[in-house]
Amino acid sequence: MYSVRPHEITLPFDPAETADDARLVFIGRIESPWKTRADCPKNLRIARERSQPARVHVAEPWRQGLSGLEDYAHIVLLYWMHEARRDIILQQPRHSLEPSGTFALRSPVRPNPIALATVTVLAIDQANGTLDIDAIDCIDGTPLLDIKPRIASIDDMPG
């Protein structure tokens, strides 16, 4: 568990204990070269610089959902940062002079710790439910929530 740093502000309640507006199913896991949080790159850019591929494992009932994904070179992954606190609303990143609101940061610490990565698909094996990808910024075993095709007309910066 992260400890709270000076200047950080926590909520008067912990969403990890109180949240129940909707419920998620884990559809697989991400196999990553990073075995601990200390070892894990802080973001996808840094992860990519380390040139270590990763593998997404999709569990059996969901594998038919991969059909057609071979037409896309890039995908968006949503995954659940299961080790992250959810109750810090103002955070003090190590690299910053001032604290920032949680929604102005890409930190895994957030009310709903859903992370987002745009990655390159190197190979897909639908029968075994595996996707080899170029890089990832989460620890080994992180639960997978969703896979989407990346579509430039939707996902590029508008304008």
Added chain:
Amino acid sequence: MYSVRPHEITLPFDPAETADDARLVFIGRIESPWKTRADCPKNLRIARERSQPARVHVAEPWRQGLSGLEDYAHIVLLYWMHEARRDIILQQPRHSLEPSGTFALRSPVRPNPIALATVTVLAIDQANGTLDIDAIDCIDGTPLLDIKPRIASIDDMPG
């Protein structure tokens, strides 16, 4: 509820009833010009072409988390497609000759119906928890899960 079309395949269970690997909190709502699913653009590109702005409402306990977001011109929204089925794994889009796996589509119908939009911020009012945005592709009242700053080195197409 969507009905199942010819060639679509449903799971032998419904994640809407069985999912409980993690729990979400709704941190606000999206105020949108689209009042019904029939009226709602099918994706963000089409929504943007209609030139109708929208507004994100962040509920009171979370508003401090917006601090610092004014430094970003573009944000990523995650929201919960609360009217979508979760049990269709092979889908037949109207515009396609062949069915596609759910993970090869941006359809709201998916095991975890989390949608993703990259939008332009027109104005932020942190005290009132509102963000005016250029466009959105969900119906009025859609629950909000997360706001992230869009960061080119992370979110652009790799390479």
